[in-house]
Amino acid sequence: MIRTGDGNLLRADVDALVNTVNTVGVMGKGIALQFKRAYPSMYKAYEGAAKNGEIRLGRMSVWETNQMTGPRYIINFPTKKHWKAKSRLADIESGLIDLIRVVDEYGIKSIAVPPLGCGNGGLDWADVEPLIVAAFQAIPEVDVLLYPPTGTPSAASMPTNEPRPPMTAGRAALIALLDGYSSQAEASTSLIESQKLMYFLQVAGEPLSLRYEKAWYGPYADNLRHVLKVVEGHYLRGFGDGATAVMDAEPLDVLPGALDAAQAFLDGHPDTGKRIERVLELANGYETPYGLELLASVHWIAKEDPRASGDADLLVKEVQKWTPRKGRMFSEMHIRRAWENLRGKGWVTEPAHV
Template sequence: MIREAHGDLLSADVDAIVNTVNTVGVMGKGIALQFKKRFPDNFKAYSAACKLGDVKLGEMFVFDAGQLVTPRWVINFPTKQHWKSRSRLKDIDAGLDDLVHVIGELGIQSIALPPLGCGLGGLDWLEVRPLIERKLASVDADIVVYPPEGAPPAAAIVPSGNRPTMSAGKAALVHIIDRYSPVAMGAGLIEIQKLMYFLQVAGQPLNLHYVKGIYGPYADNLRHVLNRVEGHFLTGFGDGSASVTEAEPIALLDGAGAEAEVVVAADDQLRRRIDRVLALADGFESSYGMELLATAHWAASSEGCDDRACVIATVHGWSKRKEQLFTERHVVAALDQLVAHGWLGEDFAA
């Protein structure tokens, strides 16, 4: 029997639960990241199998958690080759054939499925659902299908692993959010990316790999840090699947600010760098303002510009969005702020 359910797929009371994966061992966003947090042993087995080339499109990779655990089986269903790729309907089709075989071979009596290949995979649920129903129609099991409904609230997602230690880098992240948020009325992903960008430019060795992104300088590995501390020091990042314009604000959990303060207070150089970043942000505390500051700084420092005219042209040439969003007057204001606080030289002064 095939039936539809709503809510938390990972809490389904079933023998087996299906996890959508790629074949390269990455569970970085969406439902896969939720599985990584909830079933860490499954992730370890899956990651090892990927390194051996044993996770393939059209074939299930089954993890057996043991008879005393519910669900007993996590069935990793490859829906795309690479995590950056889009899912293809033919791979869902082939995978469902193998899933039918696995259900029969293991004697599974009940199983829960996510919307295979939809969401981050890009497939249309109106095409995927009929395919699931057709392929699994003859299976003698209770089949529970969860349609696309977006990620659950961040607070409902199980934290990843054991609570991490409050290192200098994590303390810097938590402390800068703690001091920035009350003034800005919250801190979004764009703002956090830019605050940490400037902290690294100020000399803090964060090992963040910034590149030219849609919203200005962007470090994808900062997203991994946010995932690691989600549910331990802060909340709002969730499973990382929300776009920056739709994501929840990042908020600190009780005690995190005080714990970070202890680390920062013991490191005079770190505190001075954070003070410098927050002084730069003064008057620009918003996603618009921080993106503007960071974009102007990147244009001046990383795009070969040596005067204001070049920075303005570079910002406007970055994308149509930035050309329409950031007026020449606002770019000039950002340059004035950067020069006044010592982030750019006098070549960029009025």
């Protein structure tokens, strides 16, 4: 019997959970990242099998949980070769044939199945669902919970069983800065705001090794995203599995005990505390995603084009042509005020005249 599942697939009360994977040993996003966090030993086994060339399209990789409660098996279903690639219907079809074999061979009576190859894989659920339904008609006695692509579960519902990562200078600075900002803003911190806050902290002199580049929402560092992924569920909550679009993402909250751990680390780094205070002072009055994107975008232009640091007309022009979105969103008045704020607080200096 096939029923529609809802909520978080990893919390389904079934014999087996199906996880969608690639063949190269990476579980970096989406439901695969959720499985990696919930079953770290499974991930190590999968990673090793991938290195040995044992993870192949059309072939299931089964891992026994050996738990007294919960699912007995995790079935890794390869939906694409490389994590950057798109899924193909032919690989879903061949994989379903082997999935049915595994379910029958292992005596599985109930199973939870995600939308195979949809989401990051790019396939259409209207094409995939009939294939899954048709495949399980061969074993109608099995109870199937089929999860459509209805959105990412809440970050709080995603189990984390990985060991807590050690505190580092960069993680401590992130936690302390986000906590200070959320207190100042009287609201949780969005992903956009976290990117801009850490951008300014690095500009202030904190050695973070964040690789910022010019992006859609202003300066963006992809390796900060990797930091958020590591600390999720341990020090911060809200990043989830990283699959949600930035404008739809949950805000980031500092978890209980995280600030104490960060402050204990930072007690020996007084310069970091001073830099955090300087960033928070700059952000005063700009505590929204709009405000921080505006400040960071104006600063980026002034930094990248020394002429613009002393020419407000040129700076306005460059900010507004960054993207059509910025051109519509950021008014000349707001850009000029942000520029004046940055200059007045010593974040932007005029070029020397010869």
